[in-house]
Amino acid sequence: MQASHRDAEERYTRIRKAVLDEVNKELFNAQGPLQATLITQTALVQSNGWKNSPKRRVDWEWVEGYSAFKFRYPKRFEMALWHNSTLVSLSLGRPTYQGTKLRLDFIEGNPDKPKDIKVFEHTFLAMAGYAHAMGANELRVMNPINSEVKSYYESFGLSYNAKSDYLYVRL
């Protein structure tokens, strides 16, 4: 890794941590055992267990996906969400080329998480915090996997761009 890449990685990791610290204050007030962290090796190992779930709708390899995304995008947004010691979601995104929007490229909830644990709302809050820190004024959620998921995002006030298959909301 080049020094400039390493410096960027360290600088943006500090921002990512600052955002997750603030999200955790919200979670502590509202949800108790939920906690947000960076995506760790422990999180990636747990995500491998999702492969066995019949409720899973995607067949992603988070270990490979995270590694490739991390390498390319030091400014990325990332979050692992935990319920006690169980991983309940992983999410990855990045600012757009000019930095005015923050994309959520990939998010997946633990397919076997209890129904009362919601993951998108907390991801949305973390994205809003990170977007603010990066100077972005719009959030985008890329490629909803089906119409039910698309409608769910629309319930959060996001609008659908059919041409490019994403939902967005101005901040």
Place this chain on the structure above:
Amino acid sequence: MNDNVEHLSDQRSKRDSESIKDAIKRAKQHVRNVGAENLDEPEGFASGDMKKFLDDPEGYEKDSNNDSE
């Protein structure tokens, strides 16, 4: 140097975390305003196209840059 003195970098760090906190609170209020709290999340909840990204990261980035602004 007096340890009780707040350094400029400390002040900036505090200001940054305050503004992140405010952005999160605004987003929380937005979720409340649109009535999205406590909605049932779809089973197998996910978004994205990780396969496309892994198959061709350059192409994925190029496509996303074309519609990014």
